[in-house]
Amino acid sequence: MSRMKVAVAGYATMGYQGEGHARADELIFNVTSAALEKSRITRDDIDAVVIATEDVNDGITISNGLLVPAAGAYNRDSVRIETGGVFSLVSACASIMSGQAKCVVVSSADAVKYDPVSISNKSYDPYFQRPLGVNHIVSSAMLSALYMHKHHATENDFALLSAMNYGLAVKNPYAHIKKGYSPEEVLNSPIVSWPLHLYDISPISFGASSIVLVSEDKATSISDNPVWISGYGMGSEPYFADWDDLVKMPGLTYAAKSAYKMACIENPKKEIGAIEVCNLVSPLELMEYEALGFCDVGSGIDMLRRGKYSEEGNLPVNLSGGVLCTNGLNSSGLFRTIYMLMYLRNELPSLACKSNKVLISDSDFHLGFPGGNQGVLILERRT
Amino acid sequence: MPRKVAVIGVGNTQAVSAFSETREISQIAFSAIYAATKMAKVSMHDIDITFFCTVDGFEGTNRLDRTMNSFGQSSHNPVVMVNTGGTGGASGFKEAYHYVASGFCDVAMVYGNSTGASVVNGQQILNTASPPLFEKPFGIGALQMAAFYATRYMHEYGATEEDFALAAAKNHKAAAKNPYAHFRKGYSFEQILASPMIGWPLRRYEICPISSCASAIILASEERAKELSDTPVWIMAVGSITDTFQTGYRDYIGFKQLRTLSEKLYRATGINNPLKEIDVAELFNPFSPFELWEYEALGFCDEGKGSQLIRDGVTDIDGELPVNMSGGTLCTNAGISASLNRIGDVALQLMGKFEGIQVRSPRIGLAHAWGGNLGQFNSIAILAR
Secondary structure, three states: OOOOOEEEEEEEEOOOEOOOOOOHHHHHHHHHHHHHHHHOOOHHHOOEEEEEOOHHHHOOOOOHHHHOHHHOOEOOEEEEEOOOHHHHHHHHHHHHHOOOOOEEEEEEEEOOOOOHHHHHHHOOOOOOOHHHOOOHHHHHHHHHHHHHHHHOOOHHHHHHHHHHHHHHHOOOOOOOOOOOOOHHHHHHOOEEEOOEEHHHEOOOOEEEEEEEEEEHHHHHHHOOOOEEEEEEEEEEOOOOOOHHHHOOOHHHHHHHHHHHHHOOOOOHHHHOOEEEOOOOEOOHHHHHHHHOOOOOOOOHHHHHHOOOOOOOOOOOEOOOOHHHHOOOOOOHHHHHHHHHHHHHOOOOOOOOOOOOEEEEEEEOHHHOOOOOEEEEEEEEEOO | OOOOEEEEEEEEOOOEEHHHOOOOHHHHHHHHHHHHHHHHOOOHHHOOEEEEEOOHHHHOOOOHHHOOHHHOOEOOEOEEEEOEOEOHHHHHHHHHHHHHHOOOOOEEEEEEOOOOOOOOOHHHHHHOOOOOOOOHHHOOOHHHHHHHHHHHHHHHHOOOHHHHHHHHHHHHHHHOOOOOOOOOOOOOHHHHHHOOEEEOOEEHHHEOOOEEOOEEEEEEEHHHHHHHOOOOEEEEEEEEEEOOOOHHHOOOOOOHHHHHHHHHHHHHHOOOOHHHHOOEEEOOOOEOOHHHHHHHHOOOOOOOOHHHHHHOOOOOOOOOOOEOOOOHHHHOOOOHHHHHHHHHHHHHHHHOOOOOOOOOOOOEEEEEEEEOOOOOEEEEEEEEO
16 A cells, blocks of 8 residues: 555535536635535634636636635635646645645636637747647647647547547536537537547536545544545646657656656556546547556557447546536546546446546646646545 | 755846846746756756746736746646745745655745736736725725725824834845845935825835846755755745635734734744744835734734834844845835745845845744735745754
């Protein structure tokens, strides 16, 4: 058993949809309250709050000011991490493992409607790329085209992958897109930026999620068999990088290796039973399989065609339907972590848990590829 | 047991007016980071993780961390973006401490970005940080945040405009000797009182400028710190505290939450008499009266006695506890960099490497940061040689 010092005490998600109907602080209050209730601890037990949002997604400056009190931060330590849900969970783990906190709430919400293309473009450098109109979809398409060229993938493969996610999202009561599109429907949807069709691209989703983490001593007093965070890692890509490098996702590989080492995982293919990858567009999944070490570089396509990553395969991927079907730009990492927590705890009526270790990867690729950040989290439940 | 963590490198850049800045933002970052790594005797390859601290709105862009290649970011050096408003640099420092103390990594860098030079009017952006329904429409900006507290303080404790001018003069005098400071004119008490009234009771020289500069700090685990540095400065305690977002709940008498936080950290570090036991402090004072309330909240004196402390010269260089020997935020405020500057300047004082008014052989230092909507957030770091 690896070192296990941080456990999940509670979690809650309100599910996601295509429109926001409440303020972000109201959403955060609701999901945090529900997560605390589930964890059987009270607000008095909270030592610190981590908020996982970006100012631009919240529509105001220093938006954590609005959000942290709603997550119980009054008179307590708080911080806001803009690099995503997994980075925020890692921040909470670090504060617990450094002895600075015993109970940390990590919450996030997506409530504000905006133009994701414009917001993505503003994250590019002002001199060279921003004036070209580059954004997250264009950069994803460029990366997908490069992957096709290097590894002989086809639009059909991407459509198959998309359909796999849509099929799984139908069973997820909290997912946003539950249409269950077939590969044909994906292929027949309009091309947005070649080779990406409309249904290969994630929507923008609105909702909120919250996870309560506790130290080992607190965890054992709350639950007989909690889910532990046994490993985590992070990596970043340089902004001015070679696209050949970006397609290999070295940041994700480094993040995964760090997480495997911490979780004492020697053979991820054998030891990890399910993964949730950050597939803002479906082709990213293939690159992530490879970067995470679940198959050799370039062999993701072959494994996909052989059904290895389907629900019935050796390594089910994106049982939640992935980011492709539910894409809260702030809270996606937390949402998919919660789905894996439900999976590990056998709380999903339509999905039986077949393993005791799962992996979640998260990134901020909703802004585009150059300069992206990658996080990996490993959850474990003792058998 | 958490690991011991030390500051082993600090890098500052020359501050200038944000309106006359000619350096590109990556260039400023590179200067700060180069100076910090040089002092820490590390290369970019030695850095395990970087915490990038800024406020997106003040940058006039979105997630600046992704485009600045100044951090040597690569797969092995992830960049984490921290944004908590004015306390951003201190929050990044706190995060870095957690990561190293927890054993996740050995060497971490915190970078506080220069946030003044990218937008035409930062006050309009700051206004969007106010509660949107009730407070934002009043046009609240930084000045109001200080003036509300200042007038109440005068009313409650009989503080005078002269007290605020005295506090400002102490900072201006110190900044004149700090080669990195922005305001280095050394304005006297009389000059400050003669400067134009901007928003009663605050005069022009009692209000910080909008500066452009950046800072970087390198932290290391005990083992690495001893290997790399002859003058490691150990982190005794770090913490932050959160107030309400709506400010209608506050009574504007002093910084009560800062008092709660300081008492917690003093308990953790065994400090019983902060005035006697702390040897040097850098307090977040974008407006000169801030210092007085911070003295009180930090236990340097009783409530309402901050003015007396400044009148008696207790916090000047020859006093019992020199405060803001850098000139403080009052003389150099480059936004998020300012909160990290407070920690960096205390670390430099403890190392004996402060380029300006160096306090004689300090052992324990305290750095404070303040930010968010009308001071919603306070942070403290207590360091020791």
